[in-house]
Amino acid sequence: MLNRIPEPELMDDPLEAEVYSITDFSDVNQKFVEAFCENLPACDKLLMLDLGCGPGDITYRMHLCCEQHKIIGIDGSPSMLRFAQKQSSCRMLTWFLADAKMLPFCNRSVDVIFGNSLLHHLLDPKPLWKEMQRVLKPGGFIFLRDLFRPETEEKAKKIVELYAGNASDLLKQEYYRSLLSAFTPEEIQEQLVECGLENLTIKCITDRHVDIFGTVS
Numbered sequence: 341m342l343n344r345i346p347e348p349e350l351m352d353d354p355l356e357a358e359v360y361s362i363t364d365f366s367d368v369n370q371k372f373v374e375a376f377c378e379n380l381p382a383c384d385k386l387l388m389l390d391l392g393c394g395p396g397d398i399t400y401r402m403h404l405c406c407e408q409h410k411i412i413g414i415d416g417s418p419s420m421l422r423f424a425q426k427q428s429s430c431r432m433l434t435w436f437l438a439d440a441k442m443l444p445f446c447n448r449s450v451d452v453i454f455g456n457s458l459l460h461h462l463l464d465p466k467p468l469w470k471e472m473q474r475v476l477k478p479g480g481f482i483f484l485r486d487l488f489r490p491e492t493e494e495k496a497k498k499i500v501e502l503y504a505g506n507a508s509d510l511l512k513q514e515y516y517r518s519l520l521s522a523f524t525p526e527e528i529q530e531q532l533v534e535c536g537l538e539n540l541t542i543k544c545i546t547d548r549h550v551d552i553f554g555t556v557s
């Protein structure tokens with residue numbers, strides 16, 4: 341099994357943030373929104389957080405899909421958040437600079453937390469799992485999607501070529517680093533057990549993506 345090589349937590353380099361923000365992830369981002377909406381319990385007027393929202397494309401798509409819910413996009417990187425703020429802002433869609441492991445919300449005050457590609461950025465994700473538990477109301481819903489680490493470097497290289505073969509060298513290198521920094525489904529399971537979240541479902545949905553979702557008690 342390939343050892344994990346963690347990448348830096350925040351994407352705060354201005355060039356890195358710019359390259360990420362202008363890359364077209366519309367297809368995968370829209371799929372994320374659709375999968376989330378399929379799993380979201382039917383309810384009115386929820387408070388939802390997008391943790392590690394980056395340039396906010398998913399956050400904005402989610403807002404278009406769920407205009408009745410208040411969504412706050414949160415990122416710890418000022419460079420990324422600058423791009424997110426350009427998306428749109430209104431009463432139901434706002435942005436906040438904060439560490440996802442120390443959220444500026446009261447205990448049991450949030451209905452839903454979602455996030456794409458945040459987990460693999462954290463050296464130790466347990467503080468994140470615990471923080472999500474703290475701020476979510478009982479019955480609150482979590483939906484995270486991330487990469488999972490391939491078994492070998494060769495498999496990681498093949499994934500990069502297959503899905504990002506035409507991308508710039510910088511993006512390819514970042515994708516490769518992200519795959520090596522990702523957790524395996526077994527490691528995620530261990531984290532959930534340690535944090536008392538073992539009732540969440542872990543599901544590999546492609547050859548490189550894993551969803552973690554469910555309600556907290």
Ligand SMILES: C[S@@+](CC[C@H](N)C(=O)[O-])C[C@H]1O[C@@H](n2cnc3c(N)ncnc32)[C@H](O)[C@@H]1O
Nearest residue numbers: 349350351392393394415416417439440456457
């Ligand atoms: C790979 S990007 C994903 C962005 C967005 N979710 C998307 O799918 O397009 C990961 C984002 O998580 C942010 N991030 C990493 N660690 C964080 C933390 N502890 N608190 C808040 N944001 C964090 C990074 O700055 C980066 O913008």
